Amino acid sequence: xxxxxxxxxxxxxxxxxxxxxxxxxxxxxxxxxxxxxxxxxxxxxxxxxxxxxxxxxxxxxxxxxxxxxxxxxxxxxxxxxxxxxxxxxxxxxxxxxxxxxxxxxxxxxxxxxxxxxxxxxxxxxxxxxxxxxxxxxxxxxxxxxxxxxxxxxxxxxxxxxxxxxxxxxxxxxxxxxxxxxxxxxxxxxxxxxxxxxxxxxxxxxxxxxxxxxxxxxxxxxxxxxxxxxxxxxxxxxxxxxxxxxxxxxxxxxxxxxxxxxxxxxxxxxxxxxxxxxxxxxxxxxxxxxxxxxxxxxxxxxxxxxxxxxxxxxxxxxxxxxxxxxxxxxxxxxxxxxxxxxxxxxxxxxxxxxxxxxxxxxxxxxxxxxxxxxxxxxxxxxxxxxxxxxxxxxxxxxxxxxxxxxxxxxxxxxxxxxxxxxxxxxxxxxxxxxxxxxx
Amino acid sequence: xxxxxxxxxxxxxxxxxxxxxxxxxxxxxxxxxxxxxxxxxxxxxxxxxxxxxxxxxxxxxxxxxxxxxxxxxxxxxxxxxxxxxxxxxxxxxxxxxxxxxxxxxxxxxxxxxxxxxxxxxxxxxxxxxxxxxxxxxxxxxxxxxxxxxxxxxxxxxxxxxxxxxxxxxxxxxxxxxxxxxxxxxxxxxxxxxxxxxxxxxxxxxxxxxxxxxxxxxxxxxxxxxxxxxxxxxxxxxxxxxxxxxxxxxxxxxxxxxxxxxxxxxxxxxxxxxxxxxxxxxxxxxxxxxxxxxxxxxxxxxxxxxxxxxxxxxxxxxxxxxxxxxxxxxxxxxxxxxxxxxxxxxxxxxxxxxxxxxxxxxxxxxxxxxxxxxxxxxxxxxxxxxxxxxxxxxxxxxxxxxxxxxxxxxxxxxxxxxxxxxxxxxxxxxxxxxxxxxxxxxxxxxxxxxxxxxxxxxxxxxxxx
Numbered sequence: 001x002x003x004x005x006x007x008x009x010x011x012x013x014x015x016x017x018x019x020x021x022x023x024x025x026x027x028x029x030x031x032x033x034x035x036x037x038x039x040x041x042x043x044x045x046x047x048x049x050x051x052x053x054x055x056x057x058x059x060x061x062x063x064x065x066x067x068x069x070x071x072x073x074x075x076x077x078x079x080x081x082x083x084x085x086x087x088x089x090x091x092x093x094x095x096x097x098x099x100x101x102x103x104x105x106x107x108x109x110x111x112x113x114x115x116x117x118x119x120x121x122x123x124x125x126x127x128x129x130x131x132x133x134x135x136x137x138x139x140x141x142x143x144x145x146x147x148x149x150x151x152x153x154x155x156x157x158x159x160x161x162x163x164x165x166x167x168x169x170x171x172x173x174x175x176x177x178x179x180x181x182x183x184x185x186x187x188x189x190x191x192x193x194x195x196x197x198x199x200x201x202x203x204x205x206x207x208x209x210x211x212x213x214x215x216x217x218x219x220x221x222x223x224x225x226x227x228x229x230x231x232x233x234x235x236x237x238x239x240x241x242x243x244x245x246x247x248x249x250x251x252x253x254x255x256x257x258x259x260x261x262x263x264x265x266x267x268x269x270x271x272x273x274x275x276x277x278x279x280x281x282x283x284x285x286x287x288x289x290x291x292x293x294x295x296x297x298x299x300x301x302x303x304x305x306x307x308x309x310x311x312x313x314x315x316x317x318x319x320x321x322x323x324x325x326x327x328x329x330x331x332x333x334x335x336x337x338x339x340x341x342x343x344x345x346x347x348x349x350x351x352x353x354x355x356x357x358x359x360x361x362x363x364x365x366x367x368x369x370x371x372x373x374x375x376x377x378x379x380x381x382x383x384x385x386x387x388x389x390x391x392x393x394x395x396x397x398x399x400x401x402x403x404x405x406x407x408x409x410x411x412x413x414x415x416x417x418x419x420x421x422x423x424x425x426x427x428x429x430x431x432x433x434x435x436x437x438x
Numbered sequence: 439x440x441x442x443x444x445x446x447x448x449x450x451x452x453x454x455x456x457x458x459x460x461x462x463x464x465x466x467x468x469x470x471x472x473x474x475x476x477x478x479x480x481x482x483x484x485x486x487x488x489x490x491x492x493x494x495x496x497x498x499x500x501x502x503x504x505x506x507x508x509x510x511x512x513x514x515x516x517x518x519x520x521x522x523x524x525x526x527x528x529x530x531x532x533x534x535x536x537x538x539x540x541x542x543x544x545x546x547x548x549x550x551x552x553x554x555x556x557x558x559x560x561x562x563x564x565x566x567x568x569x570x571x572x573x574x575x576x577x578x579x580x581x582x583x584x585x586x587x588x589x590x591x592x593x594x595x596x597x598x599x600x601x602x603x604x605x606x607x608x609x610x611x612x613x614x615x616x617x618x619x620x621x622x623x624x625x626x627x628x629x630x631x632x633x634x635x636x637x638x639x640x641x642x643x644x645x646x647x648x649x650x651x652x653x654x655x656x657x658x659x660x661x662x663x664x665x666x667x668x669x670x671x672x673x674x675x676x677x678x679x680x681x682x683x684x685x686x687x688x689x690x691x692x693x694x695x696x697x698x699x700x701x702x703x704x705x706x707x708x709x710x711x712x713x714x715x716x717x718x719x720x721x722x723x724x725x726x727x728x729x730x731x732x733x734x735x736x737x738x739x740x741x742x743x744x745x746x747x748x749x750x751x752x753x754x755x756x757x758x759x760x761x762x763x764x765x766x767x768x769x770x771x772x773x774x775x776x777x778x779x780x781x782x783x784x785x786x787x788x789x790x791x792x793x794x795x796x797x798x799x800x801x802x803x804x805x806x807x808x809x810x811x812x813x814x815x816x817x818x819x820x821x822x823x824x825x826x827x828x829x830x831x832x833x834x835x836x837x838x839x840x841x842x843x844x845x846x847x848x849x850x851x852x853x854x855x856x857x858x859x860x861x862x863x864x865x866x867x868x869x870x871x872x873x874x875x876x877x878x879x880x881x882x883x884x885x886x887x888x889x890x891x892x893x894x895x896x897x898x899x900x901x902x
Contacts (some may be wrong), residue, residue: 007785007840008723012778026768033695034695036498036499037523038498038499038500039499039500039501039777040499040500040501040502040503040520040523041501041503041777042501042519042520043503043504043775044505044506044507044512045489045504045505045506045775045897046507046807047506048508048742059482059483059568060481060483060485061483061484061485062483062484062485063485063486063487063505064486064487064488064489065486065488065506066506077483081482081484084472084479084482084555084559085479085480085482086478086479086480087478087480087481088477101560114522117797137561137695137696137697143844155632173697173818180819181699181818182819183816183817183818183819196715197890201470202657209635220664220665220900221475223498248474250476250578250614250623251577251578251614252614252616252623253576253614254619254621260692277725281795326469327471327473327481327482328482328483328484328485329473329479329480329481329483363814363823364812364813364814364823364825364845366812366844367810367811367812367824367825367827368811368823368825369812370622370843371624372621372622372623373622375842375843376843376898377662377844377845377895377897378823378845379821379822379823379845379847379895379896384787390601396821396847396848396849396893397847397895398664398845398847398893398894398896400661400664400825400843400845400895402897409611432688434798435664435895435896435897435899437664437665437893437894437895437896437900
């Protein structure tokens with residue numbers, strides 16, 4: 001779509017404050033199962049999102065029809081939406097500021113022939129299958145994505161960014177000794193193909209999977225628990241989502257009226273680090289506001305909420321670069337969350353706990369987590385901690401606690417950072433007295 | 439969206455390297471939503487999505503691609519990229535299409551999309567006012583209406599052409615209750631494919647009152663005890679347990695590749711004798727119904743389990759190849775961005791004969807999971823988990839204190855065999871189901887049932 005034409009069409013209707021966003025995604029993926037290429041997929045998709053301030057109110061349209069023929073339709077839809085919206089005080093970002101730039105983009109990735117990637121997927125499947133007769137099935141997949149993002153507004157701000165990445169993933173089905181089956185997933189993601197090694201991937205995936213065999217059941221009671229970084233990642237995601245300033249304004253966040261108070265244990269420091277030069281780099285938000293590295297919670301004290309332009313104005317603070325497009329409005333989301341590591345290694349932490357449970361995954365967050373109250377009860381996977389070491393896999397259990405209690409009662413944080421997902425960086429955390437049912 | 443001659447050109451380009459089947463799925467969808475937050479119209483607007491998916495099959499191999507650049511050049515380029523996956527001589531060529539007449543199971547008399555916005559706003563405002571006035575403890579309300587209209591056209595290399603129109607409408611009320619540091623939310627969200635007729639038949643005040651009542655009552659709930667115990671599961675959305683714990687494992691997606699606990703068990707007793715279950719994609723105006731599936735096959739009412747015995751799977755044509763069976767109208771996808779596969783539609787356990795009061799009266803000590811939230815399952819192992827959104831402890835045959843934070847976990851095959859009572863109060867409820875072909879609308883359903891023993895997770899110690 002010709003953005004200049006779009007802005008002119010809106011200007012002709014006396015609509016002068018307009019934002020335009022464009023997102024495109026190209027992908028290639030394939031899957032191998034039982035020595036057959038069972039799936040091979042390519043895609044091209046783009047979507048535009050336009051919002052305009054009309055009578056001090058924000059109206060928004062999202063469409064995959066990106067042709068110039070759609071401009072009149074977009075203008076009409078924006079005018080109609082604005083008629084019925086009550087929400088006022090909308091504005092667009094007009095400040096002239098400096099932006100940090102970093103492209104997580106590897107041009108070489110697209111030059112590697114697809115056949116080479118498919119051959120590697122076949123090789124992984126074959127090698128994994130040969131590792132152990134208890135492996136019944138292996139499915140291996142490859143996915144490669146190029147994503148581009150643009151932002152423009154009528155105040156003259158023009159921004160664009162692009163990133164690409166690839167991932168290899170496998171699901172391994174194992175026959176357990178008791179006749180039941182176990183499944184395990186393993187994923188490797190990067191954008192530098194030279195970092196991927198088939199043998200290392202096979203070894204890591206196999207070692208992760210095989211630990212699940214010969215699992216035991218445990219007694220229902222309270223345990224000392226260590227949450228693996230992958231689990232802390234999920235918990236942090238919900239915890240930080242409650243710092244949304246819109247929820248604070250609407251009385252639906254646990255963090256309301258807690259700014260500059262102790263909300264977590266003194267060993268807890270949570271930062272936003274969107275300007276770290278890695279795959280989660282984010283230089284600007286959905287309103288063209290620059291993102292910044294900053295602490296949200298420092299030594300347990302809550303320092304800041306997450307803002308878009310509208311909430312920042314209401315709180316009389318500078319915008320924080322957390323605007324995100326939600327359903328037909330500008331919402332708020334966190335950027336690259338980082339829980340500051342502690343001093344103990346993972347092994348030292350396990351040794352310190354001595355006897356307890358090491359949780360490697362929690363499932364069912366979409367239904368089992370009440371982020372507002374913090375209560376959760378979730379299906380869990382993990383290992384027994386026995387005499388300071390990881391022991392048997394635990395077959396089936398639930399973990400029940402409260403999100404806010406966990407970050408209040410955390411006893412130690414490890415120094416290792418093993419898991420980076422959805423922009424969240426987390427070490428292990430150790431919490432006393434967690435209800436586990438088995 | 440595209441004419442027959444372009445469809446023919448693209449399919450034949452796809453078939454050039456030896457694919458034995460090619461299919462174009464063309465979609466034009468408009469979504470619209472209105473959001474009232476604390477009574478203020480906070481968002482009102484639409485999203486339009488238009489694009490085409492191309493699938494090529496050769497034996498058990500599938501190749502899929504999609505684009506929203508709907509020009510001849512782009513579509514032929516897509517077909518070219520996809521046919522590069524095969525390397526044989528062509529075995530099929532499309533010469534013409536026969537348009538198949540599609541019977542409309544759920545005709546829309548009064549579309550959401552042609553109804554003035556004021557009428558819809560008034561319904562949402564009534565919901566907001568009712569929740570807000572229920573109690574001073576309700577500190578925030580959300581009232582939301584979401585509608586979708588989807589026009590679909592399918593062309594395939596068997597020379598068949600289908601056209602279908604689907605319109606979905608859902609309303610949500612979500613109150614937020616707060617008392618000191620205690621915060622709880624609740625939710626009601628009925629949905630149908632019946633345009634505005636559906637909304638006009640709803641008792642908005644009763645729905646909003648129920649939502650507000652649940653949120654306020656939950657503030658004083660005690661932590662749920664944990665451990666293995668008898669569990670009574672309420673009707674309606676309680677059926678999500680069957681959907682997750684059993685339904686997914688009956689989809690050909692898992693069965694065809696022997697990645698289901700129920701693979702190769704047709705004719706075997708997999709559930710208690712009192713359990714009979716169906717998947718019915720034909721129920722008029724039901725949230726999960728369709729006229730045809732996403733391969734063009736007419737939808738069906740399929741009996742899955744009859745008196746405890748597994749009688750049918752849910753099959754799409756592609757996975758049916760591995761199973762040597764034809765598809766039975768169960769192939770679905772969220773949009774053109776997803777390759778289709780077998781999915782549930784409206785899935786439920788059939789009515790039993792036991793009155794609900796009798797089920798409760800016969801339970802000495804256990805959990806009454808009156809309503810469930812969502813859940814998930816691993817079809818390979820059958821392991822599932824569900825959140826209980828409204829739970830009560832039953833003591834000596836009487837429903838007693840409300841509890842919060844309960845989760846049910848277990849294995850589908852064990853739970854099915856442990857159902858020992860089936861009530862006579864069958865009800866259904868809408869939801870969305872997420873799987874490999876995206877999020878699709880589903881109804882789940884059941885009468886009240888009792889399971890002899892399930893592992894319950896909670897933070898309230900042992901049940902005594």
